[in-house]
Amino acid sequence: MSNVLNVALIQTSLVWENPKENRRLLNEKINTITKGVDLIVLPEMFTSGFTMNPALVAETMTGDTIIWLTQLAKEKEAAIMGSLVISENNKFYNRMVCVDPSGAITTYDKRHTFTLAGEHNVYTAGTEKVMFNYKGWKICPLVCYDLRFPVWARNVEDYDLLIYVANWPKVRIKAWDALLEARAIENMTYCIGVNRVGLDGNNHEYSGHSVAYDVLGTRIDNFLENEDAIEIVTLDKDLITKYREKLNFLNDRDHFSLTE
Template sequence: MQNELKIALIQSNLVWENPEQNRHNFSAKIASITHPVDIIILPEMFTSGFTMNADSVAETMNGKTISWMKNLSKEKNAAITGSLIIKEEGSYYNRLVFVCPNGEIDTYNKRHTFTLAGEDKVYKAGQHNSLIDYKGWKIKPLVCYDLRFPVWSRNVENYDLIFYVANWPKVRINAWDTLLQARAIENMSYCIGVNRVGLDANNYEYSGHSAAFDVLGKRLDTIPSDKETIEIVTLDKKHIETYRNKLGFLNDKDDFNLV
């Protein structure tokens, strides 16, 4: 078990529906990380932007982006994660992929497809939560719109870190800020959100506001809004144990099951 986890949050603009250029841009950004890190987090749909033209940019789990992630993860000796459009058995998924340096892969299909943008008409919703065990840390990965649904993120697995990758627009950024902090506090867990910046082809503006919070909801980063940036935050297992043991809030949670 590793007591500390160093995580690089990459807040970036995205090139619309251009996986090759986005891979190239992220390769340069990742290469600029000179300090050792354990996990590198990219935004939602990091190869394309939040597009409903799934067929034009969809890949398979044997495609170029997965190979690229495997190679970079091994090279940097760090897990790399973000979501992209995957086609599988005739359906499209907004799939978060978590690639480890040894080549192992964990996945999570976005559960709450964003009906306001018609995502539910194009992408098949996931049916299962995921829990990643990495370096002795229990990690729950979620995607963008999932942030609005606290039951889905409820900490019944005793996870240590929950993170969200997103294309969350500027017009509703106050909800993003508020709910990220709330997820940390209510689950007594570190909570990280990585959002994009820039303007997409549909003229939606994205203002970043990527952030990291500790189990008490204290902000850990100094990431600026509206700018491309990379920031490394350090998470400490002892912080989780200290406050969970001292306060015991998770012991008093209501018991119920999703049906």
């Protein structure tokens, strides 16, 4: 249990459809972190970039990347999370994997597949909202296009931290900026978004804009756009308690249930 959580956000370019090289480069970046951190956050599809060729890069839950994440979490004594392409039961998933230092794994399959890019034609959408419980923090992991759907993210679980990982293109980055801030404010939670930079194999450009907001929508990071960088932010659970008790906005939230 800890009231303070130090989170490393890794905003980086990705090598197109090359899991081995991406693991190598990410390992190098993570090894530059000298300050102790509790949680490391990688972008969406961090082993491949946002590809619609899942058969080229898909792994299993016992594959090289899961082994790498498990070993890294143990070595760094920090949880690590990000999404990658997983093959399971003859289906492909854009799966967020959250690994804690003990080796325990929590997974979340992207609920809203990005129809504009045809993601729904090759990836199976998830159906379950998941909480990653770590060091006394209740963390809600979501992926990219999920950001456009506030009902799915609504804080009915009293989570402490909402995390989006993404390959969100520069051409629509204004929406990314606005919606992340809104999710923090409306859910009275810390909200983190980790996006990639650079060009992908389809020549789509990504400008980063990774960010961290507190429960009032105040930005607490120092990222620059288009920067290949690591930012460490410190989250304080006492701040969440202070403003939730003072303002009580979540007490007035609408009650609803989701059905297929």
